[in-house]
Amino acid sequence: xxxxAGHLPNLGGAQSxxxxxxxxxxxxxxxxxxxxxxxxxxxxxxxxxxxxATRGVVLDRVERVPSIRFFDEREVATLGAFCDLVMAQDxxxxxxxxxxxxxxxxxxxxxxxxxxxxxxxxxVWREVARMLDSAAxxxxxxxxxxxxxxxQLLIVRRFAEGELRxxxxxxxxxxxxxxxxxxxxxxxxxxxxxxxxxxGPAYPRGYARLGPGQRExxxxxxxxxxDPVRDVSExxxx
Amino acid sequence: MKPxxxxxxxxxxxxKGALHPAGNDSxxxxxxxxxxxxxxxxxxxxxxxxxVDMLIVGCGAGGATLAQRLARRGWRVVVLEAGxxxxxxxxxxxxxxxxxxxxxxxxxxxxxxxxVELGKNNSGRGVGGxxxxxxxxxxxxxxxxxxxxxxxxxxxxxxxxxxxxxPHYEQLEHELPVAGEHWPWGDPHGYPxxxxxxxGGALRIVKGAERCGIEMRVGPVAIANxxxxxxxxxxxxxxxxxxxxxxAKASPLVTHVPDALAHGVEVRAECMATRIETDESGRCTGxxxxxxxxxxxxxxxxxxxxxxxxxxxxxxxxSSSARFPNGLANGNDMVGRGVMVQxxxxxxxxxxxxxxxxxAPPPEIASEQFYETDASRGFARGFSIQTxxxxxxxxAEHVLADGHWGQALxxxxxxxNHWYVIGALNELLPRSENRVTLAEETDANGMPVARMDYxxxxxxxxxxxxxxERMREIVHAAGAQDVxxxxxxxxxxxxxxxxxxxxxxxxxxxxxxxxxxxxxxADGSVMPTxxxxxxxxxxxxxxxxLAERLAAKRVGARRERVAA
Numbered sequence: 172x173x174x175x176a177g178h179l180p181n182l183g184g185a186q187s188x189x190x191x192x193x194x195x196x197x198x199x200x201x202x203x204x205x206x207x208x209x210x211x212x213x214x215x216x217x218x219x220x221x222x223x224a225t226r227g228v229v230l231d232r233v234e235r236v237p238s239i240r241f242f243d244e245r246e247v248a249t250l251g252a253f254c255d256l257v258m259a260q261d262x263x264x265x266x267x268x269x270x271x272x273x274x275x276x277x278x279x280x281x282x283x284x285x286x287x288x289x290x291x292x293x294x295v296w297r298e299v300a301r302m303l304d305s306a307a308x309x310x311x312x313x314x315x316x317x318x319x320x321x322x323q324l325l326i327v328r329r330f331a332e333g334e335l336r337x338x339x340x341x342x343x344x345x346x347x348x349x350x351x352x353x354x355x356x357x358x359x360x361x362x363x364x365x366x367x368x369x370x371g372p373a374y375p376r377g378y379a380r381l382g383p384g385q386r387e388x389x390x391x392x393x394x395x396x397x398d399p400v401r402d403v404s405e406x407x408x409x
Numbered sequence: 410m411k412p413x414x415x416x417x418x419x420x421x422x423x424x425k426g427a428l429h430p431a432g433n434d435s436x437x438x439x440x441x442x443x444x445x446x447x448x449x450x451x452x453x454x455x456x457x458x459x460x461v462d463m464l465i466v467g468c469g470a471g472g473a474t475l476a477q478r479l480a481r482r483g484w485r486v487v488v489l490e491a492g493x494x495x496x497x498x499x500x501x502x503x504x505x506x507x508x509x510x511x512x513x514x515x516x517x518x519x520x521x522x523x524x525v526e527l528g529k530n531n532s533g534r535g536v537g538g539x540x541x542x543x544x545x546x547x548x549x550x551x552x553x554x555x556x557x558x559x560x561x562x563x564x565x566x567x568x569x570x571x572x573x574x575x576p577h578y579e580q581l582e583h584e585l586p587v588a589g590e591h592w593p594w595g596d597p598h599g600y601p602x603x604x605x606x607x608x609g610g611a612l613r614i615v616k617g618a619e620r621c622g623i624e625m626r627v628g629p630v631a632i633a634n635x636x637x638x639x640x641x642x643x644x645x646x647x648x649x650x651x652x653x654x655x656x657a658k659a660s661p662l663v664t665h666v667p668d669a670l671a672h673g674v675e676v677r678a679e680c681m682a683t684r685i686e687t688d689e690s691g692r693c694t695g696x697x698x699x700x701x702x703x704x705x706x707x708x709x710x711x712x713x714x715x716x717x718x719x720x721x722x723x724x725x726x727x728s729s730s731a732r733f734p735n736g737l738a739n740g741n742d743m744v745g746r747g748v749m750v751q752x753x754x755x756x757x758x759x760x761x762x763x764x765x766x767x768x769a770p771p772p773e774i775a776s777e778q779f780y781e782t783d784a785s786r787g788f789a790r791g792f793s794i795q796t797x798x799x800x801x802x803x804x805a806e807h808v809l810a811d812g813h814w815g816q817a818l819x820x821x822x823x824x825x826n827h828w829y830v831i832g833a834l835n836e837l838l839p840r841s842e843n844r845v846t847l848a849e850e851t852d853a854n855g856m857p858v859a860r861m862d863y864x865x866x867x868x869x870x871x872x873x874x875x876x877x878e879r880m881r882e883i884v885h886a887a888g889a890q891d892v893x894x895x896x897x898x899x900x901x902x903x904x905x906x907x908x909x910x911x912x913x914x915x916x917x918x919x920x921x922x923x924x925x926x927x928x929x930x931a932d933g934s935v936m937p938t939x940x941x942x943x944x945x946x947x948x949x950x951x952x953x954x955l956a957e958r959l960a961a962k963r964v965g966a967r968r969e970r971v972a973a
Contacts, residue, residue: 188816194823208823222654224499228507259816283513283528287520287860331814350809358801358822359506367825369801370767372503374654377644378768383609386765396827398759399820400891408817 188408189261195394200365203258203266203357207366212391214364214371221372229372232360236267237274241293246300248316253303256327257350258357266363271356272296282351289340295348302337302345303330368393428601429638430583432481436638438667444639445497445656447667455675457707461485463959464696464709466682466724469538470948471932472715473661473669474581478956480672487675487707489698491720492535494678495662501652505802508651511535511542517719518848521862525750531901532719536676537662539717541652545659546772546795546943547587547631549578549950551595553781554940561782563789563868564838565937568909568918569954571596577950577957582629585659586637587946589628594777602634605643608769610829611796613760615774617887618794623879625774625794631659631945632770647767647798658770680705683856685712685728685737685928693928699854713929715952718748718904721934722845723859725905725915738905738922743915745845747906748861749939752835752873753899755797756880757807758889763826771798779879780836780941788871792835793941794880799830810895821893831884833876834899836941837869845904902933902944919964920955926965931955 190206197205200213215233218226239247247269254268255261276293285291290298303315306326312318315326329335333343357363364371370378370390380387403409429437439447455461463479465472468490476486493510495501502508513532519525533539552571557564575596588602604627607615611627618625632643632653643657656663666676677700684697686706695708714721722745726736736744772795779791799807801822807830808821843864847857865873877894884892908914911923920935922928933948958964 190816190820221503222498225502225504225507228502228504257814257818259819280509281514281516282526283515283532284517284519284526286524287518291516327814331812350814351806354805354809355506355802358805359504363822364801367801367823368763368765369825370765372648373646374503374644374648377646377655379645381606381608381645381769383612383760383764384762385609386763390765393763393826397820397824398827398890399817399824400759400893403813403817403820408815408820409813 188406191397191402193395197365201264201362202366203260203264203362204262205264208393208395209365209368209391210394212365212368214361214369217371217389220376222374225372225374229361232271233362237270239270239273241273241277242269245314246297249300249303249314250296252316252323253299253327254353256323257353264362266357266360268353268356272352275352286344289344289348292348295340295345298339299345299349302335306335430580430586432580433477433584433665433668434671435584435664435667436640438671439639439656439663441639443498444641445654446495446662447670449494449670449676452670453673453675455485455487457705460695460708460710461487463711463713464489464707465713465715465931466696467538467715467717467720467932468536468661468666468676469533469715469717469932470540470661470945471952472713473538473665474949474952475713475715475931475956476674477665477669477672478953479960480669480674482956482960484960485673487677489680489682489696489707490536490676490678491681492678494536494676495541497652497654497656501654503646503648503651503654505651505800508542511652515852516850516858518850518858518860519863520860521843522864525861525863525898527719527861531750531899532717536666536678537660540660540945541662542650543943543945544772545630545632545649545770546775547582547585547659547946548629548775548777548793548942549595549598550574550940550942550947551777551780554938557790557938561789565906565908565913567937568907574947574950574954577953578946581946581949581953585631585664586633587629587631588634589630590626592626592629594780600629604628605630605632605634605770605773607773608764608766609762610764610766611773613764613829613887614796614831614883617883617885618776620886621882623776623778623883625776627774629775630770630772632657643770645769647769647771647800649770649772681854682716682724683727683854685714685724687730687732687737687925689732691732691925693925711927711929713931715932717932718901718934719845719859719861721930721932722748722904723847726847727856733924738915738924738928740924741912743906743913745904746841746843747839747937748843748845748863748904749837749839749902750863750898751900751939751941752792752837752869752876753832753897754873754877754880754894755807755830755832755897756877756884756892756894757828757830758884758887759824759827759891760829760889764829765826766798766829767800769798772796773798777941779876786875788868788875790836790838790872791941792833792872792876794831794833794883797830797832801825804828807893807895811893831880833880834941834943835869835872835876836939837872838866839903839906839938840864840866900939900944902936902939905930905934906937907935908937919958920951921964929955
């Protein structure tokens, strides 16, 4: 829900424009779209310091991209375009968000609750694909994946704001289900950790320098800093 | 003037955490090479036909503490636990998404006007229960919590007083152990371990709060500060909510299960209880459970349910019979009612310097200055303020909840290291219509899944709004350039309240079911109200008190011991 603090920008608008122009290109390792604030920081270089169980789980996300088993071809096209848009992944390298979601759904990994007025999560995802396609069809496109970028943005904006017409389940809750899975996939990926300067797993090594502005010897300083609240507002990203 | 404490107490205070707690050797029983978990090998086994003295369902804060205490007093105890017996070295990871197996992710249905999301936020599975992934805050309840009806005219008084739990709080604070500054709120008290160092974000919040006339103190956290027996020192890796691979943070897995096993308790993992069986006289005879798809029955002289606020009512409601047509102990239709969550809104601030909130345990500092009713605020009861420290996925959910996606969300997330987050725990009031019932849907064992309906009342909304306002003030006074806030819930208690009369609750002041003489409930579901404190320590204290009273025969359980 909206923050409600008066000085925050108007939230949830349709978005255009890319990342800040000054955002550095990644020089070390990989980040999504090869940009980030820590161009010389690659969290994967620390993998030798992680415990074996953790290393296995994290490296699998990079080295073993699951193949699609749950979604069909059309759903992959629709939802792939949707995932790219909501995570602003407009070029390679991309974190394989949809493949990670597909794996979660195909292996039956559940969240532990379902709203009484909602179908189970896997069905919600299929509904989302159908809804996006039918919203695109209303605008004359064959499907969401084939719609013009501005049309896609508009559809997703209406989805985010709970304004899409949709029989079957509450559209705001469907947005919540889909975005929860997408965010969990994206920010579990070590490429995203390098992008944001997250230290990552720290067992058994731990963290020693906790104070303001302090870094471990293996963490990097940011090369670029910007208050997102102001920038997003000033550039009219929302 | 207070009398000077005796020499022994002064010495103990001087030694602080160096003293080993009496009556619980868990931290010494752990293998120093693998201190994060006990090993079940060599555990005593009981045949299913043997009617054990106490059969406990659930091995979390309530069940494990009860088991350990009773075993120490010679009782034969079996604990059925739905989830696995963890080996943290192998099973747990220093990773948010990879920690999914720690949560109760079996199907459940949520409804009401303000539905409560379950799963990772508030429910655990496996030996150690949800304390395995709790943040670690271990405050006591305040004396006022036990008499909110008398003092504030809301909810219900507890049938017991704070004084009855105090000795158990003190004992458990040594067993976990709890670290923190001297605590000035509620019943003022100190902690056995000194306060942990705090990170840059918490330092800012302490100062910001001070400028607002609000005092924050370090702690109280159930994380050893210094090694404790064979448990090592905290390494400040920040992944408390993902299970402590280090073994520094308390959970029953390391604080009570080792001692329980050493005193003959059998913890039967991956056993899902589906029915409490009763005889014609209305007494429990044991529990039917499923282990890997196969049905079993364990006989018992007495049964204690410790499945927490969703699974405990579910099990009772599903244990209906000709004698108990509405479910066990539910003749008055109270089972499942009054289930509660705390309001847990969070306010994040953006600061000029990097604070890297993923470091240090998320629980760092807290204030209970707003805990009790202040008539000038216009609502009853209050809230506490604590630090939160979300990791990237958790923080991304905040950013989304504030309305951002696409490029904006990515940009907020690239700024992660500049943010710090505090949260409130608002005491929301118990309401009869907030209830756990059985849904039509069934699980893999054919047992109907739980449905939880939840709606707030006006007092709840006013409390949450007021708490958010105070937090915004603190974060701004701390020097934040921008703030972001979201609404959420935390914790679960209630659903099988203890009461002073058979009409108004499910269990009596000894946590014994009003309708079934050898059935007990030993978890947070018995709490009539929830205060603004994290519930873990109080759940343990209730079980410790129950064990003491059972063993001293002040309340009968076993047939031969029931007083005439």
